[in-house]
Amino acid sequence: MKPHATSPAPSRAPESDGTVSNGASPRSVERPDIAAHCLGTYDTGRPGPVFVFVGGMHGNEPAGVFALQDLLAELELEQLPLRGRLIAFAGNLEALRRGTRYLDADLNRLWSRADLALPHDVGPAAHERVTRDALLEEIEREIEGVTEPVIFLDLHSTSASGSPFSIIGDTLQNRRIAFAFPVPVILGLEENVDGALLGYFGERGHVAVGFEGGQHDDEHTRANQLAAAWITLVVAGGLVQSETPQARRSFERLRDAGRGLPGVVEMRYRHHVTVRESFEMRPGFTNFDRVEAGEVLASDRGSEIRAAEPGLVLLPLYQGQGEDGFFLGREVRRFWLRVSSVLRALRVGALLPYLPGVHRVEDEASELEVDHRVARVWVVEVFHLLGFRRRQESGRRLRFSRRVEGLRD
DSSP states (O other), X not given: OOOXXXXXXXXXXXXXXXXXXXXXXXXXXXXXXXXSSEEEEEEOSEEEEEEEEEEOSXXXXXXXXXXXXXXXXXXXXXXXXXXXXXXXXXXXXXXXXXXSSOSSXXXXXXXXXXXXXXXXXXXXXXXXXXXXXXXXXXXXXXHTTOOSOEEEEEEEEESSOSOXXXXXXXXXXXXXXXXXXXXXEEESSGGGSTTOHHHHHHHTTOEEEEEEEEETTOTTHHHHHHHHHHHHHHHTTSSOGGGOHHHHHHHHHHHHHHTTSXXXXXXXXXXXXXXGGGEEEOTTOOTTOEEOTTOEEEEETTEEEEOSSSEEEESOOOSSSOSEEEEEEEEOOHHHHHHHHHHHHTTGGGXXXXXXXXXXXXXXTTEEEEETTTSOSSHHHHHHHTTOOEXXXXXXXXXXXXXXXXXXX
């Protein structure tokens, strides 16, 4: 029951990938000194879910690793009666040691089916592919043959300041966990970022929730991530809230952090960065800042990037590496979320292929193609209600896809 791979005390060293604080100078951050992906396990022998918690997928985001070490230590100290089993992992070990986001390529963009099929030890992403395969092998070993639910929690931090928030693929089982966090929930972002860890395990039908705890080097980020871990253990049935004092404190912490912000935001726009050196975010933006249509947000290749519509800024890029310049979102009313839940429970989505202009994509049960010359009214809104949040456009056709609820391979 004891954690089996504890970390030595961290050393302090300057951040090396150009992380800045909304345009300010880089600051020193702690770096974990760890030798293996598995940080430890906690297992009391009671039946229940398998919790797979991951931190440090990016090397300039060490707070998640420290939060998981804190969690393992507290569970062991208090001998809490966990139902199920917890395994905690660290992601990009060498990048964590160096304090850089990645070495060759973003580890959290290498989990697509296409990339997993590539040779792992060649090409410009060789280091991260080898790292991914080693991490995946360890995770697979822990969940192989498991019949209980598997709950993934992926802990991250951001280069901009602002409230913590969660990110999910829009399934009802993911909503159950993420909506318990009293901070904003982002819909549509995970489905539209290719190759993320959450997408890979979400497509396999597991519960998969991402949590952004705050700015990389903010003193509160580690505690926010630890709070998210405690809440996940309680909401998923691993611990009883009345028997877990840490749970009450965790709800209070995140409630304070998210006060005054929208409960749910859907992603409307992603600005993809092709050449990092050519992109510059205007200084001063924080997560959930409101912007107006036409407001200048950044410059890319010498041209101003303006907001196409009013909305909320998410994940503005203030670090030396990364391919997502910023996202824009808008608030979603709780009424529509309740409507969405009812429609999905009634399996209304099964009727979509019978509508004019809508066709099922061959061999892809969760993908539909829409001829928008035929289906022209409220198409995107209806598909979003039913969980089809990934969208690709090709000429007169739109292809929608969604995560499948509860599918287990």
